[in-house]
Amino acid sequence: MGNNLKDLKVKLRKFARNRDWDKFHSPKNLSMALNVEASELLEIFQWLTEDQSLNLPKDKLNDAREEIGDIFNYTVRIADRLGIDPLEAAFDKIKKNHKKYPVRKSRGSSRKYTEL
Ligand SMILES: [Mg+2]
Structure with a gap:
């Protein structure tokens, strides 16, 4: 195995x-x-x-x-x-987070996406 x-x-x-x-x-x-x-x-x-x-x-x-x-x-x-499939779920989620937290708005900030 x-x-x-x-x-x-x-x-x-x-x-x-x-x-x-x-x-x-x-x-x-x-x-x-x-x-x-x-x-x-x-x-x-x-x-x-x-x-x-x-x-x-x-x-x-x-x-x-x-x-x-x-x-x-x-x-x-x-x-x-x-x-x-947990790996697929994790990759899908990071893809979503890329959209929620665009580098331009979120870089260096700990704000939640709703506050950006
Ligand atoms: Mg334990």
């Missing part, structure tokens, strides 16, 4: 199927689990300064790596359960 997105999707499918977890893996439950994992990532940065967040010690960097893995796996799993 390789290490591309399709391989990951299949691996996650098998992981759930072998444990009879498909019954728990509704898009709703998976979305909730994704949110929990995103919060675990957030917790690593809680109370840090901007500078500290950019210079994590090795153990914290590894914790962040693990949470990113969790987040990514849940994202792929939710997409699979909904029949969505």
